Amino acid sequence: MIVLVVILIYLALLLGLGLFSGKQSRGTSKDYFVASHSIGPFLLLMSVFGTTMTAFALVGSTGKAFERGIGVYGLMASISGLVHVICFFAIGIRLWSYGMKHGFVTQIQFFRSRFESNGIGYLLFPILVGLVIPYLLIGVIGAGKTILPVTAGAFPDLFPHAVWNGGIPPWLSGLGICLIVLAYVFAGGSRGAAWANTFQTIVFMIMGVVAFTLIVKALGGAEQASKVPITVNEKGLLVQNYGIVEQKDGSSKVERLATPLIRGKIRNADPSLAGYQPHLGRKVLEMDYKAKAPVTGELVDKSRELGVPPWMFLTYLFIPLSVGMFPHLFQHWLTARSANTFKLTLIAHPICILVVWVPCVLIGAWATGLIPPGVPPAAVLSKMMAELVDNQVLTGLLTAGVLAAIMSSLDSQFLCLGTMFTNDIVLHKVGQDRFTDKQTIWIARGFIMVIVALTYVLSLWAANKNVFDLAIWCFSGFAMLTPLVFAALYWKRVTTAGAYASIIVGTLAWLVFFILAGGSEYTVGPGIMPVTFCVLASTVALIAVSLATKPPSEETLNKFFGR
Amino acid sequence: MKKLITGIAIAMLILHQDFWLWDNTNLVFGFMPVGLFYHACFSIAVAILAVFAIKFAWPNELVDWATTKDEGTDVQSKMKDNQYNIR
Numbered sequence: 001m002i003v004l005v006v007i008l009i010y011l012a013l014l015l016g017l018g019l020f021s022g023k024q025s026r027g028t029s030k031d032y033f034v035a036s037h038s039i040g041p042f043l044l045l046m047s048v049f050g051t052t053m054t055a056f057a058l059v060g061s062t063g064k065a066f067e068r069g070i071g072v073y074g075l076m077a078s079i080s081g082l083v084h085v086i087c088f089f090a091i092g093i094r095l096w097s098y099g100m101k102h103g104f105v106t107q108i109q110f111f112r113s114r115f116e117s118n119g120i121g122y123l124l125f126p127i128l129v130g131l132v133i134p135y136l137l138i139g140v141i142g143a144g145k146t147i148l149p150v151t152a153g154a155f156p157d158l159f160p161h162a163v164w165n166g167g168i169p170p171w172l173s174g175l176g177i178c179l180i181v182l183a184y185v186f187a188g189g190s191r192g193a194a195w196a197n198t199f200q201t202i203v204f205m206i207m208g209v210v211a212f213t214l215i216v217k218a219l220g221g222a223e224q225a226s227k228v229p230i231t232v233n234e235k236g237l238l239v240q241n242y243g244i245v246e247q248k249d250g251s252s253k254v255e256r257l258a259t260p261l262i263r264g265k266i267r268n269a270d271p272s273l274a275g276y277q278p279h280l281g282r283k284v285l286e287m288d289y290k291a292k293a294p295v296t297g298e299l300v301d302k303s304r305e306l307g308v309p310p311w312m313f314l315t316y317l318f319i320p321l322s323v324g325m326f327p328h329l330f331q332h333w334l335t336a337r338s339a340n341t342f343k344l345t346l347i348a349h350p351i352c353i354l355v356v357w358v359p360c361v362l363i364g365a366w367a368t369g370l371i372p373p374g375v376p377p378a379a380v381l382s383k384m385m386a387e388l389v390d391n392q393v394l395t396g397l398l399t400a401g402v403l404a405a406i407m408s409s410l411d412s413q414f415l416c417l418g419t420m421f422t423n424d425i426v427l428h429k430v431g432q433d434r435f436t437d438k439q440t441i442w443i444a445r446g447f448i449m450v451i452v453a454l455t456y457v458l459s460l461w462a463a464n465k466n467v468f469d470l471a472i473w474c475f476s477g478f479a480m481l482t483p484l485v486f487a488a489l490y491w492k493r494v495t496t497a498g499a500y501a502s503i504i505v506g507t508l509a510w511l512v513f514f515i516l517a518g519g520s521e522y523t524v525g526p527g528i529m530p531v532t533f534c535v536l537a538s539t540v541a542l543i544a545v546s547l548a549t550k551p552p553s554e555e556t557l558n559k560f561f562g563r
Numbered sequence: 564m565k566k567l568i569t570g571i572a573i574a575m576l577i578l579h580q581d582f583w584l585w586d587n588t589n590l591v592f593g594f595m596p597v598g599l600f601y602h603a604c605f606s607i608a609v610a611i612l613a614v615f616a617i618k619f620a621w622p623n624e625l626v627d628w629a630t631t632k633d634e635g636t637d638v639q640s641k642m643k644d645n646q647y648n649i650r
Binding site: 070071073074077078079081082085086089093094096097098100101222223225226276277280281282283310313314317338339343346347348350351353354358361362365563 | 572575576579580581582584585586587588590592593594595596598599601602603605606607609610612613614616617620622624625626628629630
């Protein structure tokens with residue numbers, strides 16, 4: 001119950017901050033949508049980092065490291081640091097210059113102008129919304145999965161549950177999170193979102209480090225913790241040599257077990273694997289284990305790939321290209337106060353990734369030696385916190401940190417979709433003088449409410465999806481569109497038809513793979529990520545059709561390349 | 564200098580594929596798996612690369628172009644040209 005109270009206090013504080021920022025608003029649509037271009041270097045860093053690191057960073061990275069081991073850091077985090085910096089430098093600064101020179105605010109405005117086509121906006125808008133929704137889902141689902149285990153026991157009569165009896169069910173926590181984010185985005189607009197983002201990003205970074213420190217302490221120090229991960233024995237069995245043992249005074253302690261627990265078996269194991277800790281390396285192994293079915297509680301056979309296939313590691317580098325087309329980042333680039341605003345983000349972004357991801361990946365790897373392999377990946381961080389950090393207030397604060405990471409992603413996305421809908425669809429169609437300034441803000445708010453409601457309903461339907469896998473599909477979709485923005489910025493010969501072809505072919509390729517995979521993890525052949533084929537398909541279509549069609553007008557070329 | 568920075572960025576994309584550490588579970592400082600340590604150092608190297616890129620490859624010409632006012636065209640009319648409807 002104390003955990004729940006701490007979480008509620010945090011949410012109330014956040015709501016207060018959002019409402020307060022609303023009071024600072026100048027009341028104009030410009031202030032509501034782009035905070036009157038007043039976002040400085042620190043707010044930009046916090047906003048960019050906070051929105052790119054959602055449940056995916058804290059909950060997803062820990063869960064994925066629990067499944068595959070420490071290779072997850074290289075797979076997603078270190079490569080993201082490099083590719084993001086390249087994109088910020090190569091795309092972000094150039095887009096800022098066009099935003100400054102020509103007054104663009106949304107990416108659809110930019111593409112309409114660059115490709116001399118209104119239709120491209122109508123084609124891109126539903127695709128962008130469709131790709132943002134999985135990203136929003138990650139947050140809402142992640143919040144539900146985080147709150148359930150840490151509130152277990154709070155309301156046993158009200159919320160019976162087979163595993164976490166009495167915990168707040170995901171449908172209720174998801175609803176609460178959606179309403180709070182909606183409230184402060186509703187009241188504060190982009191200024192409210194930027195302030196809340198900054199506050200929440202600071203909270204989740206600090207709480208991530210605190211969680212790590214407390215878990216290390218509970219494990220008996222970092223050196224001791226590294227001995228804990230699950231180990232292969234001489235018979236090829238996966239054994240846990242350590243366990244969380246309850247002490248006489250009611251507290252719990254991590255101790256070496258007299259009889260190791262057998263948790264699974266390596267398929268086709270050879271004797272050389274004896275003593276190997278699969279989660280501390282990247283060797284690809286197949287593990288068979290048993291897990292409880294969520295509804296019946298019956299033990300069922302399962303299998304899982306450990307480690308990271310080299311082809312998967314190589315082709316994951318396409319996924320962080322997604323930052324080039326995220327609508328909220330695009331908007332930040334177009335509307336930043338000055339080019340110098342980017343400098344702090346360029347330097348600090350990879351370091352922020354390091355600070356958040358390394359502890360989470362280590363916790364995920366260590367968790368393999370303490371909790372059963374059948375625990376849902378998204379619940380690993382909460383379970384480690386609940387079982388090792390025997391302090392309700394701290395567990396509540398750490399959970400608030402996870403929620404902060406989640407909500408700091410939701411707010412910017414909601415707002416950005418509202419901005420695009422109002423400006424690129426409604427006002428673009430009916431004319432800018434059709435509505436008053438207040439009515440314009442209400443159109444955006446109305447669309448945001450629709451998106452929040454849709455996200456919430458979809459989160460109930462996709463409640464058991466792996467948040468990491470959903471994020472990868474979302475990122476893959478945006479990555480597939482990134483060749484378009486590169487071409488728009490650097491290739492004079494790219495044409496309207498080429499742009500259409502790239503969007504349509506890339507989207508179709510993405511849809512085919514998404515349907516084949518059912519939204520879960522999916523690789524082709526030796527571990528090649530589908531994003532590779534999507535990016536290649538959209539690039540080939542872009543180049544081939546552009547070369548076969550009429551070049552853009554001199555006027556457009558002068559507008560964008562006439563320096 | 565811009566070419567050198569680009570070259571380093573490409574070299575880092577290649578160095579990211581640390582196949583030589585794939586099966587290695589040795590620990591650095593007694594707790595950090597070497598595969599994770601390598602990539603943590605990689606993240607720091609990216610931040611250092613960003614410092615050099617800002618110092619030696621910053622697109623000053625582009626920034627000057629963007630911040631130079633065009634004669635006879637104010638920002639409001641440019642915004643209107645782009646269907647920028649936010650007032």
